[in-house]
Amino acid sequence: MTNSPWGRRQLLKSAALLGGAGALLTGRPAAAQDHAHHTTPAPTPAATPRKLPAAKKVVAGGVTPPRPPRLVPGTDRPATITLHGDALHGGSLPFVLKDGVKEFHLTAHEFEQEFAPGFKVKVWGYNGSSPGPTIEAVEGDRVRILVTNKLPEATSIHWHGVLLPSGMDGVSGLSAPPIPPGETWAYEFTLRQHGTQMYHPHFDEMVQMAVGMMGMFVIHPKDADMGRVDRDYTMMLHAWAIHPGTSRPDPAVMLEHDTWTINGRVFPAVEHMVVKTGQRVRLRIGNVSMHEHPMHIHGHHMWVTGTDGGMLPESARWPETTIQVPVGTTRTVEFVADNPGDWAFHCHKSHHAMNTMGHDIPNFLGVDQKGVAQRLAEQLPGYMPMGSTGMGDMGGMAGMMPGPRNTPPMMSGTGPYGALDMGGMVTVIKVRDTLADDYRDPGWYQAPKGTLAWRVS
Numbered sequence: 057m058t059n060s061p062w063g064r065r066q067l068l069k070s071a072a073l074l075g076g077a078g079a080l081l082t083g084r085p086a087a088a089q090d091h092a093h094h095t096t097p098a099p100t101p102a103a104t105p106r107k108l109p110a111a112k113k114v115v116a117g118g119v120t121p122p123r124p125p126r127l128v129p130g131t132d133r134p135a136t137i138t139l140h141g142d143a144l145h146g147g148s149l150p151f152v153l154k155d156g157v158k159e160f161h162l163t164a165h166e167f168e169q170e171f172a173p174g175f176k177v178k179v180w181g182y183n184g185s186s187p188g189p190t191i192e193a194v195e196g197d198r199v200r201i202l203v204t205n206k207l208p209e210a211t212s213i214h215w216h217g218v219l220l221p222s223g224m225d226g227v228s229g230l231s232a233p234p235i236p237p238g239e240t241w242a243y244e245f246t247l248r249q250h251g252t253q254m255y256h257p258h259f260d261e262m263v264q265m266a267v268g269m270m271g272m273f274v275i276h277p278k279d280a281d282m283g284r285v286d287r288d289y290t291m292m293l294h295a296w297a298i299h300p301g302t303s304r305p306d307p308a309v310m311l312e313h314d315t316w317t318i319n320g321r322v323f324p325a326v327e328h329m330v331v332k333t334g335q336r337v338r339l340r341i342g343n344v345s346m347h348e349h350p351m352h353i354h355g356h357h358m359w360v361t362g363t364d365g366g367m368l369p370e371s372a373r374w375p376e377t378t379i380q381v382p383v384g385t386t387r388t389v390e391f392v393a394d395n396p397g398d399w400a401f402h403c404h405k406s407h408h409a410m411n412t413m414g415h416d417i418p419n420f421l422g423v424d425q426k427g428v429a430q431r432l433a434e435q436l437p438g439y440m441p442m443g444s445t446g447m448g449d450m451g452g453m454a455g456m457m458p459g460p461r462n463t464p465p466m467m468s469g470t471g472p473y474g475a476l477d478m479g480g481m482v483t484v485i486k487v488r489d490t491l492a493d494d495y496r497d498p499g500w501y502q503a504p505k506g507t508l509a510w511r512v513s
């Protein structure tokens with residue numbers, strides 16, 4: 057524990073306040089004490105239900121599976137690809153057609169999800185995934201969504217931004233009763249809009265969303281020519297408080313989150329987006345976390361084409377390189393991938409582009425701390441201070457040294473040119489002139505001669 061940034065923070069606090077290892081001996085991270093603004097206890101493990109969908113495994117050794125083109129059933133429109141979604145349906149929830157109604161089935165339950173290989177988190181989600189599978193349909197469809205509750209408490213689903221009858225809106229106690237544990241309820245409505253929407257509980261939402269219950273709801277326009285793109289991606293951003301050494305998100309934390317995910321994974325385990333040069337690409341980004349996320353694209357300009365309030369008229373679209381995704385909204389952007397290469401796509405809050413750390417570690421930047429470190433190390437074996445020249449080395453060091461159990465290194469990506477010094481809410485857009493038909497991961501970009509930065513002296 058002492059070698060992690062968390063450990064450093066704890067040790068410093070302990071040394072200052074408790075004269076030693078007091079806080080360590082309690083076994084409870086100080087942040088849990090600092091930020092317990094609310095008294096709601098962490099959810100208790102669900103009673104073991106008999107049959108649950110298996111949790112999806114993080115794709116090990118190569119985070120990006122092939123994503124061959126797939127069509128929205130009954131149309132010639134490219135279906136959306138939900139990052140880390142299953143291979144067969146691209147992360148969209150399969151349905152059965154019953155008397156003209158598309159019937160979907162979501163099961164809310166607890167399971168373990170690997171945010172990165174070896175970093176296992178006990179989440180609540182749907183059908184073995186957090187965020188749950190994307191509900192993908194077409195404007196004009198009548199949909200019925202069966203929701204089975206296998207959680208230890210009641211739940212409901214609110215269809216965020218979907219225009220529907222009041223009784224289907226899923227606000228427990230206001231629209232309809234909540235769904236008790238063990239029961240299955242149905243929501244049914246006709247989609248009279250198109251756009252990028254979401255779903256999430258509206259029962260004990262502070263706890264249920266904090267531990268992972270959410271999903272995307274993509275509605276394609278009835279007009280097949282409207283807003284056509286070549287590649288369509290869907291992702292949800294989320295903020296978690298998973299105290300180092302633990303595996304259960306702490307819903308009582310209001311703002312000091314420590315784990316930042318794109319579709320329930322942290323960089324470098326976040327799926328990359330693989331596109332062909334010249335393609336028009338759509339990114340649908342949802343956020344029901346407690347923080348806004350300014351998502352930044354490299355190498356391209358993107359146009360904001362929609363929100364959860366609908367598609368923007370062309371005259372109202374504007375170009376950005378960073379799109380703010382506020383809390384409780386979706387943002388849809390498009391860009392033409394006209395620049396081959398490996399391009400970062402990440403939250404521009406630099407604390408969100410890294411993995412676990414305490415945010416109030418003392419600032420030692422520029423301080424000669426050799427003497428201090430030595431004296432502290434005498435009292436606290438294993439003590440290691442924050443770098444005097446920055447924290448760039450820490451990812452590598454934290455990656456090599458044993459940290460708290462079940463805690464990813466702070467910044468741990470490795471690229472073709474070495475350490476990436478990033479984690480959290482980061483992924484890569486790979487633009488290539490040629491790709492295999494199934495859009496399998498082409499590997500790292502080879503910079504053509506004369507296009508790579510070089511050492512001068």
Ligand SMILES: [Cu+2]
Pocket residue numbers: 316347348349350403404405408481
């Ligand atoms: Cu962010």
